[in-house]
Amino acid sequence: MASKGIRDRVAIVGMGCTPFGERWDKGVEDLLTDATKETVASAGVALGDIDAFWLGTMGSGVSGITLSKPLKLDYKPVSRLENFCATGSEAFRNACYAVASGAYDLAMAIGVEKLKDSGYSGLVGVRPVGDGTDPGLSSPAAFSFLAPAYAHKYGVDPEEMKDVLTRIAWKNHRNGAVNPRAQFRKEVSLETIKASPLVAGQLGVFDCSGVSDGSAAAIVCRASDAHRYTDHPLYVKALSFVAGPAAGPIDPGYDYTTFPEVVRSAEDAYRQAGITDPRAELAMAEVHDCFTPTELVLMEDLGFAERGTAWKEVLAGTFDRDGELPVNPDGGLKSFGHPIGASGLRMLFECWLQLRREAPPERQIASVDAGRTLGLTHNLGGAPGECVSFVGVVGSEPSA
């Protein structure tokens, strides 16, 4: 890997996250303003103190003016970017590099998406016109390719596979039920999840993440300046981003039981952060559970479970909020929905709360009390075999 990493050179000193959901009462500009207001207050700075901005959005606006106009920014640099569903993480990554370089002292990464106004129940985004030969599968269908392939490779009975996928949705809904920012705040029974109408392959409605509006943001500075703003910063340990060659749909060597892009970005991130045993070292992970089979496969790709064993670990509760390694303790995409530009920063926001013990007692994870200080966020965009993947690690302590 050619990436050098910027371990402990950048710190997060403020974060904010709007409630996610069907925000008919808020426009894109309102969501951006709400997230910014909370984030600058969290960092104890004025908006005018921030030197540069990175705005992530897939389809809720183009150009930096999408942010500078509602915030009335005073002729500051604003980059607007998208990188599929990893857009929010990509905004954060670029803001971190900006302060690490010394070009700016304070930078803000902010993500937003308003999906509910599109009139379409799914992800929005403008793409170039194709040649009309693509089979045009839906997103749940593209991700559902994972389920039969995984079950076939590891000898999991289809019924048992359905139980595994159901358990993932149940766990994430259970976590979201106690999170006031989540779109869905109700526990859903295993029976209801399992009996939900089929959307694609084995996936029912409850195997799919929600469709919501939301915004989240982070303010970063050089780590050496962090204590000017807060006694409890989060240090950026690793930032890895990979765009794959989209080999899956053309390479018979790809078996639809893994995301090679995630494996690469995880290896890179662990190397940058000095992590050798993620399952034992991480306090928590926020992963891209767009559909239940995605989370299953990610447990292996991120090194939380051996190949072919994640399905058993899921059933055993290893990744529950009170399990050995809490995964998506905030409720994940399942409970939050996936306002594309905001999701990566929403994941980071949960690390911000949990690692700094600011989550309410009913959902504070025990691993932090046990002395673990590191949180991972994983964000992917595309489909199995052809995706972009982000893996980031943040921690509450500078390295010794």
Place this chain on the structure above:
Amino acid sequence: VCGFRHLPPTRVCLNCHAIDQMEPERLAEVGGTVATFTIDRLAFSLSPPVIGVVVDFDGGGRYRCEMTDADPDAVRIGTRVGMTFRRIYTAAGVHNYFWKAKPIEGTN
């Protein structure tokens, strides 16, 4: 150059990264095997529900497409298929034809 088959044709080789050194190869009559599949109840098709398949061709090459003339409940990993040239979309009286997979009779 290295013999890696690309469907659809492309200019840069996934395997050896050679640029503009591909040779056309006819696969219309070559059989293949389903590597994974889905029944897509959301996507549009002239013959719903969409059966999405990933097909590995005998002798190399993979293509992802729709399956036609098939029972959705009978598709499995390992199902044998051949290619057939079918109508994919019709808009404003204009038809688009392209390749779909079709089960080979008597192989399941």
